[in-house]
Amino acid sequence: MIAVDAGSNQISVLRIRHDGSLRLVQDGVVSSGGSTPVSVAAHDGLVYVANAGSADSNYTGFTLSEGGHLRPIADSTVTLPGNAQPGDVLFDATGTNLIGTRVGTSQIDSFSVGSDGRLTAAPGSPFAAQAAGPFGSEFSPTDPRQLFVSNAHAGAVNGTVSAFRVASDGTLSSIGASPFADQQTAPCWVEITHDGQFLFTVNTASGSISRYSIAPDGTLKLLGSTPVSSQAGVGAVDARLSADGQTLYVDESRVASVGEFTVDGGQLTEFGSVSLPAGATPAGVAVR
Template sequence: MRILNDRRARPAGPRAAGDARPFGARRLLASRWRIPVAFSLLAAGAVLAAPAVASASALPSPVTGHVYLDDNTAGSNTIAVFDRHADGSLTQLPGSPFAAGGAGAGAGLASEGAVQIADGGRLLLAVDAGSNQVSVLRIQPDGSLRRASVVSSGGVLPVSVAVHGSLVYVANAGPADSNYTGFRLAPWGSLTPVRGSTVALPAAAQPGDVLFNGTGTKLVGTRVGTSQIDSFTVGLGGRLTAAPGSPFTAQGVGPFGSQFRPTNPSQLFVSNAHNGTGLGTVSAFTDSGGGVLTSIGSSPVADQQTAPCWVTISPDGRYLFAVNTGSGTVSRYSIAPGGALTLLGSTQVSANGGVGAVDPGMSPDGRFLYVNESKISSVGAFAVSGGGNLTELPGSPTPLPAGATPAGIAVS
């Protein structure tokens, strides 16, 4: 502002009328005024340009969501939280890991769905397998967690949680007191048992997963120990009615991970984990109105890998990904409109392979796949491109907190 004032005060020019100073003095004054202005403009340009260059090279990818893992830590259980960036990369959220409230088992849970996002992204539910409890935590705007409640799971060794609206079911793997038990979830985070909802399971059942279809009208559970699949219809009060013929005999040994197709709630897909080395398969079923499961096409479809334990499906319903724990790969399938599966190939989880990869989770836009690499206590990140191809991102995998034996993954 001083320069503008000087400019208005200075003579109009070297020949301004009424200027009695010699021409040389007037010329010197003009040159003295021009030099500071020139330097000022250059300096201002440098100041303005420098941050633009720096921001272009150093500005981090913006945070677009979060990734949550149940650390299943022995003693006080914790939840690891990562910022999920627009480029798919992960960074640990400040303050992570967050106390869950109960105790972890300190060992793998052999299950899918140990942690779930609920209530439109406002709450997180996680099993506390070491204390036979379920923790509910509030998700803060920055992704951090605050404990809301901790309740009994209704059985022994909770391993999986299913959520649809306010209705929650927990699979307890026992062997003592093995069951499915229902709860009502309040907006403030409390869980109240649904009276008469518990479905007892045989001691040898070893449930590995429990989940709702997209409309909340069906619930299924896998019995890893006895190679069976439970199928139920869900009543208005939240209680379950077993489908005629349930539990159904699985199409392979050790039915494990399961997913309903996001675009078709009547199509169910289940991995068969324990067929043997190189003999893993994935099954496709139609789930009727009454909960009866019927095989689709040539199901089961081989994935040519070992122990396909965990599965997830892209949000558009076009691709299924099966994590092969025994061979350290992710098998990729396309899903036809009628539900038939076609194997596309397999992608190695890391450069070393055989890392004990377990739960997968996809970003809501379907652009990235995240894999819980429990054996090396890390999270792998993969870009999903055309045809369902996977490419591991630079910087992947991202380490988990010390002492974690992670189970479950949830992505927002």
């Protein structure tokens, strides 16, 4: 597992034991190549981190060895404006395209990934986002050319989710009537069911999870929203599906707990939560 350490400008690599516990890899902590790393993407032995600090904002690449050791890739750093405030970075399923969201300037970076691990900006990149504050992003697990991005900063009940088609050179084009209304506030994180038919987005300021169906062409249809019950759900952030796709785990950062929802197609039902140590302020969740 790879974790970004925003407070120390580092990246840590941890080994997952059979019982689920974690152990830091020897010499597994390295500089992120910038300041305030906030997101990390990995595909096979290639890793990119988004550094959001205004003085040293960038995307920087690393190779990851089988033993869990990171090595910086020479000349891989893509410098960003100080006000870019990158929020998310991710590879598509093939590892040939990399996407990054710029929350601060409402833009989306798109790159093709070379055989040497270095990035080439797509024609027209960065692309203007379709609404303010593009934040969370996710590729369809069944169609790697479909990209979905939540837009978090358009104001109360004005959240949206954008749908894009990604060309082989990384060029983004809008799908249908994108962006699609969320009718909630601050949709920040996106998760898609393993069959590619439904999308969930966590609305941090509304305390809810919006549910969409995904048409074969990538068009979204809002099905409704499900409240997160803990502390009225305000402060819920990241969400991830279990390996079998039957449970959605939600990081309820404000109250230091993880909410559990059963998944039935595009329907969600909350059935419990697990408390974390007092004082914990988790910023993300990963499910193996």
